[in-house]
Amino acid sequence: MIVVSLLLLLLAVFGAPLFAIIATSAMTGFSGDDTDLMNMALEIIGLADMPFLAAIPLFTVAGYLLSESNAPRRLVRLTNALLGWMPGGLAIVCLAACAFFTAFTGASGVTIIALGAILYPALQHDGYDDRFNLGLITSAGSLGLLFAPSLPLILYGVVAEVSIDDLFLAGILPGLVMVVMLSGYSLWVNRGNRRPLSTFSWAELGAALRETAWELPLPVVVLGGIYSGFLAVSEAAAVTALYVLIVEVFVLREIRLAQLPEIVRSSMVLVGGILLILAVSLASTNYMIGAGVPQQLFDFVSGYVAGQTTFLLLLLVFLLALGAILDIFSAIVLVVPLILPIAAGYDVHPVHLGIVFLATMQLGYLTPPVGLNLFIASYRFDQPIMRVYSATVPFLLILLVSVLLITFWPTLSLLLVPG
Amino acid sequence: MKRLLSRLDRAGRLLENAALAVLLATLLVLAVGQIVLREVFSTGFIWADELIRLLVLWLAMVGSVAACRDNRHIRIDALSHVLPARAVVLVRVVVDLFAAAVCAVIAWHACRYLVLEIEFGDAVLVDTPAWLAHVIVPLAFLLLAYRFLVLTGIHVLAARELHADAPGSDAPP
Numbered sequence: 001m002i003v004v005s006l007l008l009l010l011l012a013v014f015g016a017p018l019f020a021i022i023a024t025s026a027m028t029g030f031s032g033d034d035t036d037l038m039n040m041a042l043e044i045i046g047l048a049d050m051p052f053l054a055a056i057p058l059f060t061v062a063g064y065l066l067s068e069s070n071a072p073r074r075l076v077r078l079t080n081a082l083l084g085w086m087p088g089g090l091a092i093v094c095l096a097a098c099a100f101f102t103a104f105t106g107a108s109g110v111t112i113i114a115l116g117a118i119l120y121p122a123l124q125h126d127g128y129d130d131r132f133n134l135g136l137i138t139s140a141g142s143l144g145l146l147f148a149p150s151l152p153l154i155l156y157g158v159v160a161e162v163s164i165d166d167l168f169l170a171g172i173l174p175g176l177v178m179v180v181m182l183s184g185y186s187l188w189v190n191r192g193n194r195r196p197l198s199t200f201s202w203a204e205l206g207a208a209l210r211e212t213a214w215e216l217p218l219p220v221v222v223l224g225g226i227y228s229g230f231l232a233v234s235e236a237a238a239v240t241a242l243y244v245l246i247v248e249v250f251v252l253r254e255i256r257l258a259q260l261p262e263i264v265r266s267s268m269v270l271v272g273g274i275l276l277i278l279a280v281s282l283a284s285t286n287y288m289i290g291a292g293v294p295q296q297l298f299d300f301v302s303g304y305v306a307g308q309t310t311f312l313l314l315l316l317v318f319l320l321a322l323g324a325i326l327d328i329f330s331a332i333v334l335v336v337p338l339i340l341p342i343a344a345g346y347d348v349h350p351v352h353l354g355i356v357f358l359a360t361m362q363l364g365y366l367t368p369p370v371g372l373n374l375f376i377a378s379y380r381f382d383q384p385i386m387r388v389y390s391a392t393v394p395f396l397l398i399l400l401v402s403v404l405l406i407t408f409w410p411t412l413s414l415l416l417v418p419g
Numbered sequence: 420m421k422r423l424l425s426r427l428d429r430a431g432r433l434l435e436n437a438a439l440a441v442l443l444a445t446l447l448v449l450a451v452g453q454i455v456l457r458e459v460f461s462t463g464f465i466w467a468d469e470l471i472r473l474l475v476l477w478l479a480m481v482g483s484v485a486a487c488r489d490n491r492h493i494r495i496d497a498l499s500h501v502l503p504a505r506a507v508v509l510v511r512v513v514v515d516l517f518a519a520a521v522c523a524v525i526a527w528h529a530c531r532y533l534v535l536e537i538e539f540g541d542a543v544l545v546d547t548p549a550w551l552a553h554v555i556v557p558l559a560f561l562l563l564a565y566r567f568l569v570l571t572g573i574h575v576l577a578a579r580e581l582h583a584d585a586p587g588s589d590a591p592p
Contacts, residue, residue: 011513011514011517012495013495013497013498014498014510014513014514015494015495015496015497015498015499015510015511015514016494016514016515016517016518017492017493017494017514017518018492018493018494018495019483019492019493020517020518020521020522023521023525024521027524027525036528037524037528038528038529038531038532038535040525040528040529041525041528041529041531041532041533041553041556041557042532044525044529044556045476045553045556047475047476047479048469048472048473048475048476048552049472050472051472053472053475054446054450054471054472054474054475056475057443057446057475057478057482058446058447058450061443230458231454234450234471235450235453235454237450238446238447238450238451238454239451239454241447242447242451245447260440261436261437261439261440262436264436264439264440264443265435265436265439265485266489268439268443268478268481268482268485269482269485269486269489269491270482270486270491271478271479271482272478272479272480272481272482272483272484272485272486273482273483273486273491273492273493274493275475275478275479275482275483276479276480276482276483276486276492277493278479279479325495325497326495327493329493330493369497369500370495370496370497385500
């Protein structure tokens with residue numbers, strides 16, 4: 001058993017597909033206690049028993065359609081019209097636009113590619129320091145993770161069996177804290193630089209609003225539909241996907257019909273990768289629960305950790321390490337079922353746990369060795385990876401402080417959650 | 420031979436794209452249709468919700484086969500940045516052969532499960548045989564096993580080209 005685990009660990013580090021690693025560990029467990037391996041098939045088919053899962057492919061395809069259209073450019077123009085008059089405004093425009101866009105595209109690195117291509121040259125043009133720009137865009141690329149309807153929030157809700165509506169509400173304030181803290185840092189860094197400020201203009205705001213008239217109702221449809229109780233999460237996703245499809249393809253005609261198959265493909269490739277890991281994790285999780293692993297873990301942890309504060313601190317360290325090696329989706333499906341009962345033992349609210357989990361994993365996008373954003377930014381802006389690392393460090397530290405705040409101030413997450 | 424392979428690849432790609440588009444379109448129409456039926460006509464199909472969830476299973480399976488063709492399965496990619504090129508090829512061959520084997524084993528057991536479902540006459544969606552809805556699982560894992568073998572072949576071919584470009588040849592990098 002130990003030998004198999006070590007071997008699997010080695011294969012994982014050398015880049016074997018994660019689903020194969022998880023499936024093997026589940027099957028080794030099953031055959032260890034004489035469970036028929038047919039169970040594997042049963043667990044995978046169990047994917048079809050999970051409620052709300054349809055939201056994942058539907059929101060993903062909507063996000064991909066948006067990023068292939070000119071919506072990113074319109075979003076930047078609108079944010080610029082709203083915030084561009086402030087000193088250091090463009091940096092804040094960058095943070096706000098990225099956060100909004102990531103919420104809709106599911107934090108898969110699309111933001112850096114879609115928005116970075118517009119914002120990076122714009123920041124350079126306005127005379128911001130190049131290192132600052134690189135760090136700003138790299139860290140802004142995963143900023144909207146806590147805002148509805150981001151994919152990680154939905155996935156956490158599905159896996160932890162927590163109300164997704166509650167999670168959407170819980171993410172708002174912590175997400176804002178992150179945006180505000182990064183904005184404050186950006187303003188402070190650029191305080192000495194006198195740049196030609198663009199003046200606020202009602203005409204420009206009006207023009208930008210008219211241009212985005214078709215996309216503006218989207219947040220209203222999604223959030224309004226869900227909170228009014230009119231739509232379930234998966235239904236809101238269906239409405240969003242259909243609406244975006246009609247607007248971008250038939251009304252604005254920014255996406256040609258011939259492009260659709262490849263857009264559908266690339267979005268479903270992402271979904272397939274995530275859901276396959278979810279499917280095999282259902283098997284490994286059920287095996288571990290059957291074998292009493294969460295209870296043993298709890299007994300072990302409670303032997304060393306006395307109070308909630310110590311537990312949260314330990315959790316934070318663990319999640320930081322986890323985020324450095326695992327992507328956010330795999331981490332959710334693999335680890336959440338195991339830590340959920342432990343957290344309950346320390347009276348940590350499952351919604352708060354979710355926000356802490358996602359906020360900490362967001363740092364994983366920026367930490368070496370496998371921070372996704374670091375590689376995308378290095379590739380997209382043609383910069384050496386070490387330069388991207390060092391440019392991101394100050395932003396990483398700010399985010400770390402915000403994560404500490406979010407972790408030890410549960411009210412921030414729970415204030416808006418009913419009950 | 421090379422032309423045949425690239426044709427096969429294009430055909431497979433088209434087939435995956437078509438399947439994904441049809442599945443997603445059905446999911447979209449069904450999900451929106453349910454809302455319209457409920458809000459406007461206060462009715463709905465009782466099987467619609469189950470069919471939506473089965474469609475998600477199919478999307479996940481076909482999507483993961485497509486992900487394999489694009490080599491986009493989620494991996495911890497920590498070492499390929501530090502290992503020498505030759506070692507990377509060897510490592511990739513090993514891990515993808517491993518993945519192919521795992522998929523083959525799952526495909527086999529999923530087949531056994533399906534046979535059992537046929538024997539018991541399990542049903543989904545009121546009266547549809549369950550194996551029809553679940554046949555995508557063994558099929559997808561079989562295709563995954565095959566795709567990972569192909570991926571291994573691609574690594575080996577790439578290694579050969581790497582070898583050809585090694586010292587001695589004066590091809591520009």
